[in-house]
Amino acid sequence: MKSLQFRDVALASVAVCAIGAVALPGSATAADKAKSKAAGTYVTGDFHNHSTCSDGSLSMKKLIDKSVNTWGLDWFVQADHGGSSARNCTLSEDPFTPVTPALGLTNNSTGPYPPATYPSGGQPASTGKGPNQSWQATLTNGVAGIKGDGTANPKAMWRWQEIKEYQYAITESESRRLSKPIWMGVEANAPGHEHVSMAILDGQLPWPATGTGNANLLAQYEYCFDKNDLDTSRGVENAWDCAFSSSPTANSLVDPVSRKIAKAGNLGGNNSATDLDLGHRKSLESIKWMSQFAPNGSYYVPAHLERAGYYDPAAGRGFNIEHLRNFNNTAPQIAFGFESMPGHQASLNRGEYGGTGFNRSIAGGTFGGTGYYSAKIGGVWDALLGEGRNWWFFASSDYHNRGLFGNDQLESTQDFQPGEYQRTHVLVRKGTNNLSAQGIIDGLRSGNSFATSGQLIDRLAFVVCSLNPALPVKTSTALIEAAVSNAVKNNAEVRIDGCATMGEKLVVRPGANLVVAMAMRDPEGTNFSPYSFANPSLKQINVTQALNLPVLDHVDVIGGNVTGLVSATNTAAYAGEAGKILTGTAGDPTATYQADAPATLNTSARKVKTFNTTNWTSTTGGIRSMSYLVRNVSATQYFRLRGTNLPPSTPNETDADGNPLLDYLVIPFDTSKPGTVPCNEAACPAHLRTINGIKYSSFDVSAWADLWFYSNPVFVQVTGSTSVASIIK
Amino acid sequence: MGRPSGRTFYFKGMWVTKMKLTNGIRVAGAAVVCAVALSACGGGGGVSGVTAAQKDSFKSAYTSGLDGTNTSTGLNSTELQDLFDKFYVDSGLNRSDVLSALNGEASALLAAATSAHSGVPKVTLSDVAVSNCVDAGSGAYTCSLTATVTNTDVDTTVTTLTSGLRMADGKLRLLGDQIATLN
Numbered sequence: 001m002k003s004l005q006f007r008d009v010a011l012a013s014v015a016v017c018a019i020g021a022v023a024l025p026g027s028a029t030a031a032d033k034a035k036s037k038a039a040g041t042y043v044t045g046d047f048h049n050h051s052t053c054s055d056g057s058l059s060m061k062k063l064i065d066k067s068v069n070t071w072g073l074d075w076f077v078q079a080d081h082g083g084s085s086a087r088n089c090t091l092s093e094d095p096f097t098p099v100t101p102a103l104g105l106t107n108n109s110t111g112p113y114p115p116a117t118y119p120s121g122g123q124p125a126s127t128g129k130g131p132n133q134s135w136q137a138t139l140t141n142g143v144a145g146i147k148g149d150g151t152a153n154p155k156a157m158w159r160w161q162e163i164k165e166y167q168y169a170i171t172e173s174e175s176r177r178l179s180k181p182i183w184m185g186v187e188a189n190a191p192g193h194e195h196v197s198m199a200i201l202d203g204q205l206p207w208p209a210t211g212t213g214n215a216n217l218l219a220q221y222e223y224c225f226d227k228n229d230l231d232t233s234r235g236v237e238n239a240w241d242c243a244f245s246s247s248p249t250a251n252s253l254v255d256p257v258s259r260k261i262a263k264a265g266n267l268g269g270n271n272s273a274t275d276l277d278l279g280h281r282k283s284l285e286s287i288k289w290m291s292q293f294a295p296n297g298s299y300y301v302p303a304h305l306e307r308a309g310y311y312d313p314a315a316g317r318g319f320n321i322e323h324l325r326n327f328n329n330t331a332p333q334i335a336f337g338f339e340s341m342p343g344h345q346a347s348l349n350r351g352e353y354g355g356t357g358f359n360r361s362i363a364g365g366t367f368g369g370t371g372y373y374s375a376k377i378g379g380v381w382d383a384l385l386g387e388g389r390n391w392w393f394f395a396s397s398d399y400h401n402r403g404l405f406g407n408d409q410l411e412s413t414q415d416f417q418p419g420e421y422q423r424t425h426v427l428v429r430k431g432t433n434n435l436s437a438q439g440i441i442d443g444l445r446s447g448n449s450f451a452t453s454g455q456l457i458d459r460l461a462f463v464v465c466s467l468n469p470a471l472p473v474k475t476s477t478a479l480i481e482a483a484v485s486n487a488v489k490n491n492a493e494v495r496i497d498g499c500a501t502m503g504e505k506l507v508v509r510p511g512a513n514l515v516v517a518m519a520m521r522d523p524e525g526t527n528f529s530p531y532s533f534a535n536p537s538l539k540q541i542n543v544t545q546a547l548n549l550p551v552l553d554h555v556d557v558i559g560g561n562v563t564g565l566v567s568a569t570n571t572a573a574y575a576g577e578a579g580k581i582l583t584g585t586a587g588d589p590t591a592t593y594q595a596d597a598p599a600t601l602n603t604s605a606r607k608v609k610t611f612n613t614t615n616w617t618s619t620t621g622g623i624r625s626m627s628y629l630v631r632n633v634s635a636t637q638y639f640r641l642r643g644t645n646l647p648p649s650t651p652n653e654t655d656a657d658g659n660p661l662l663d664y665l666v667i668p669f670d671t672s673k674p675g676t677v678p679c680n681e682a683a684c685p686a687h688l689r690t691i692n693g694i695k696y697s698s699f700d701v702s703a704w705a706d707l708w709f710y711s712n713p714v715f716v717q718v719t720g721s722t723s724v725a726s727i728i729k
Numbered sequence: 730m731g732r733p734s735g736r737t738f739y740f741k742g743m744w745v746t747k748m749k750l751t752n753g754i755r756v757a758g759a760a761v762v763c764a765v766a767l768s769a770c771g772g773g774g775g776v777s778g779v780t781a782a783q784k785d786s787f788k789s790a791y792t793s794g795l796d797g798t799n800t801s802t803g804l805n806s807t808e809l810q811d812l813f814d815k816f817y818v819d820s821g822l823n824r825s826d827v828l829s830a831l832n833g834e835a836s837a838l839l840a841a842a843t844s845a846h847s848g849v850p851k852v853t854l855s856d857v858a859v860s861n862c863v864d865a866g867s868g869a870y871t872c873s874l875t876a877t878v879t880n881t882d883v884d885t886t887v888t889t890l891t892s893g894l895r896m897a898d899g900k901l902r903l904l905g906d907q908i909a910t911l912n
Contacts, residue, residue: 469830
């Protein structure tokens with residue numbers, strides 16, 4: 001697969017593309033781009049989740065099995081935390097095969113666990129058994145088989161060794177057994193910040209590849225750049241040297257013993273009191289490293305990036321917009337987006353944002369399960385898109401465990417499993433080939449993707465097209481609406497010259513007329529929610545809708561202007577904080593927040609159109625198609641979509657404009673306080689917060705009640721206006 | 730009924746005044762805007778003023794014209810541009826708007842590197858039918874056009890085209906839907 005071309009790394013100011021004022025002789029033909037695109041299909045996956053090799057609760061095999069078999073994902077990246085762990089995730093549970101899902105199975109609190117209905121024998125995954133056993137206890141040569149530094153008992157194995165010598169083999173064999181692309185990544189502890197979902201595919205050979213691959217480059221990256229990898233052994237026999245030819249900056253910082261950016265007393269190379277910026281610089285170097293060694297097979301996507309709050313250099317946590325700009329500037333083909341729809345959606349503090357655990361989270365918490373950077377129209381995401389950056393939105397499960405419930409149960413007070421609730425849908429060009437991991441990474445990089453929760457929609461086609469002046473307007477719009485509907489029926493994309501889809505740009509003349517068209521499928525039948533009682537959020541407004549039968553209520557089109565890349569030397573426009581807490585605890589209604597810095601805003605972004613049952617066309621199979629005209633365009637701009645099952649002005653959920661409200665409005669993090677949305681159906685589960693005999697929507701129920709999808713943008717570049725330099729297609 | 734004064738023509742059983750349009754303003758006043766509605770038409774085809782040859786000529790010219798909308802030469806061609814009647818109005822766009830857009834697209838293609846201008850969706854015509862021709866007086870006739878439009882790219886999406894036609898000076902030309910509303 002030919003890699004996409006991206007702009008040179010630069011801190012460019014506005015680039016203006018001018019046209020000649022005089023018509024040139026001769027003739028010119030529009031590029032036949034549609035035919036040059038290989039056929040593609042949208043596939044679902046997850047790239048952030050955990051096994052017992054970090055702080056998860058499942059073996060590698062069972063986690064993979066849950067993700068691609070139980071929940072039907074098409075691709076999967078197993079990505080534990082960097083650092084080290086004592087447990088051996090390559091050992092399987094007994095029973096491995098999930099028991100028939102049913103409500104009411106005993107859990108840790110109601111005992112016995114595992115339940116008596118489980119098959120007897122084997123090693124159930126209780127404490128000290130199955131994948132909870134330690135490397136030290138289960139390796140043939142015990143502690144001698146655990147490499148690198150460390151004196152704990154049991155000794156933890158560094159992630160680089162886990163990946164290189166144990167975990168990769170599992171993903172490769174499972175990938176071949178299940179005939180799905182499955183490979184290794186890491187949830188890296190980014191120096192200076194918090195977590196980043198990353199992977200390096202190079203060397204790995206997931207299905208449909210054959211042969212024996214390896215994850216050596218990924219392992220080396222983890223050793224070199226994870227701030228929690230404090231090993232100084234250089235990977236022992238690997239003798240890794242983290243210095244690399246394209247980075248004199250990093251090489252000057254490399255410690256002579258460990259050969260990575262590290263200092264005495266700061267082996268992770270994190271920010272420190274004496275070097276407040278070291279961590280962020282190390283993170284940038286890690287991106288450069290990937291760019292040198294694996295430019296096509298790598299990605300670097302900040303995870304739940306609002307959770308740890310605004311950037312605190314002394315503590316080495318948080319992400320501000322300038323860091324995202326720096327990442328993208330360093331290698332736009334690798335750092336191309338964020339997970340702003342985090343995992344942990346069934347948690348009391350949804351997304352694990354806010355509350356006493358993360359008391360600095362940006363703007364207090366999540367909004368409809370999405371972080372402030374993306375949930376706010378005109379916020380950080382729109383600011384980045386307003387520069388014309390290739391910066392995309394993703395979702396992930398971040399699965400660790402189900403809280404009070406076992407991994408084979410369906411209720412959850414903590415996380416949903418990969419594919420169960422959130423999905424990233426990405427277009428993969430297969431052409432005559434099968435689905436491939438490289439194709440998936442290319443798709444993620446391309447921006448032709450969308451993210452969903454609760455299977456609100458499962459297909460989407462979204463384009464912006466020029467009107468053919470020689471056709472009646474209604475004919476043009478009918479043609480494009482038919483095209484998006486057909487694309488959704490086929491789970492494919494529109495391939496028509498004169499149209500651009502997500503992650504692409506349409507280049508038009510000033511004064512052109514455009515049609516913005518989209519279709520999506522609101523799937524018929526139930527989603528994966530185990531609850532069939534009425535959605536308590538909708539009951540507030542007298543709408544009866546079963547939690548496992550959500551209905552798309554409306555789709556918003558959000559548009560904004562593109563004014564070009566901001567220079568890093570223009571500090572006021574480049575750097576700043578958004579959603580910064582000033583007083584109180586994040587999520588507490590009494591907390592106060594600083595006004596968002598101008599650098600974090602795109603004031604031109606606004607909701608430009610809303611579609612619902614009054615103005616979309618419904619066809620069989622749950623397909624909704626819609627379009628509208630944009631007349632006489634004059635400025636470069638973008639369009640993106642969001643949709644939900646909740647009407648505007650749903651109390652405690654959405655405002656009058658349909659914007660999601662802070663999720664803590666539904667259920668405060670103070671467990672002594674009641675929620676605001678009663679769950680008074682007989683089937684409301686026992687684990688919901690109950691105050692004075694009244695159950696309140698909380699945990700997984702509140703997540704299943706509040707569903708969203710977000711698309712990535714389509715850019716429109718108007719000749720003579722700002723150039724969308726980041727987007728080649 | 731005598732012919733009203735001003736810029737009028739007879740279309741689908743009524744006199745229609747050519748509208749002066751400004752962006753965003755719905756046409757008001759005594760002007761009559763005729764939508765493309767076959768119910769107002771009197772009788773079926775077979776009006777002797779519009780010959781089969783004229784219909785075939787239009788079909789050929791429009792088919793050929795649409796086929797050239799991915800090239801600057803095609804967009805600029807007088808044959809294509811002459812297919813738009815002086816009374817053309819379609820979803821708020823008049824003939825001047827259409828010609829400006831065609832010429833603008835042609836200029837954009839010429840001025841930019843090929844890959845830098847996205848062009849417009851190109852289609853082919855088939856099942857072209859000209860019917861319900863009505864004598865509009867003064868030697869003019871109005872007809873209805875229906876056709877199947879197929880995208881020529883990978884998607885091959887199909888839809889239906891409808892438009893009014895007017896025959897004058899021995900040639901059929903497009904009238905559009907005669908709706909002055911800007912959407």
